[in-house]
Amino acid sequence: MNSSIKKAVIPAAGLGTRFLPATKTIPKEMLPIVDQPTILYVVEECVRAGIEDIVLIAGRGKSSIEDFFDRSVELEETLERSGKTSLLSRIQRVRDLANVISIRQKEALGLGHAIYTSKPIVGNEPFAVLLGDEIMIPRSDDELTATEQLVNVFNKTDKSAVAVMPVEDENVHKYGIISHSAEQDGVYTVDNVIEKPSLDEAPSRLALPGRYVFTPKIFDFLKNTPPGKNGEIQLTDPMAQLAKDEGMSATVVTGRRFDAGDKLGYLMANIEMGLEHPEVGEGLKNYIKGLASQF
Ligand code: G1P
Secondary structure (H helix, E strand, C coil): CCCCCCEEEEEECCCCHHHCCHHHCCCHHHCEECCEEHHHHHHHHHHHCCCCEEEEEECCCCHHHHHHCCCCHHHHHHHHHCCCHHHHHHHHHHHHCCEEEEEECCCCCCHHHHHHHCHHHHCCCCEEEECCCEEECCCCCCCCCHHHHHHHHHHHHCCEEEEEEECCHHHHHHCEEEEEEEEECCEEEEEEEEECCCCCCCCCCEECCCEEEECCHHHHHHHCCCCCHHHCCCCHHHHHHHHHHHCEEEEECCCCEEECCCHHHHHHHHHHHHHHCCCCHHHHHHHHHHHHCCC
């Protein structure tokens, strides 16, 4: 994809408490879906949308993510010597996929603060933000991921664009929720954004799954954002300001997505990707069939 957006910010400084104890020593971004860590699906989504520079906001204990995108000399030599060429090319592809630039968020003050940390690298240009909790895995080359959809909307409007998805009433409190006015060709005008509202306060059922394209103006608002919901510097508060100041669009995610930040969603992603995997797909299908017949 020919993209006007060249940089993406991926926050990866969270503690991964929902996956403890697994995440005590392994960053949640490195938990595998079959044989790929979740962060690789997110980076692949960026690359597919034409984004070349990935700004990783890391925290303590996250160096394995940086290592993952680096060259592993010993591993590559061993695979080469033992003639494992297809594995070798998979490994080489990962390190050549994109430029991963890592910066530390020194204090966990919230998502808004994490994004603000990227300002010296992002500079004065529009950029994407991808949260790794939701992962978007296209079924085919024709299916657009959320980031591709957002880049398309940004190219048309020159305004910030965010992905939304309809959620059930019981899930409203887990997400940022938008209020919107006009809708044209599946693109809404965002009027306001509220972080994790109660059902009564929620202005719609359209939630933010964690894919955004922002103009650099977001940094002006982020700079002065005080702690909001749960005492954290939120991203939704400056988003609401940006929407009022410059305008913002929202588009409903059309492709396949998994809530990999949640245990059940993570297992579902593993099952679906496992069923599509050339090595284990058939075996897993037979296993599930056998299992299902017992219920
Ligand atoms: C964050 C954002 C929220 C968004 C969600 C998507 O919340 O603050 O607006 O809807 O990610 O996963 P978190 O899940 O980090 O609490």
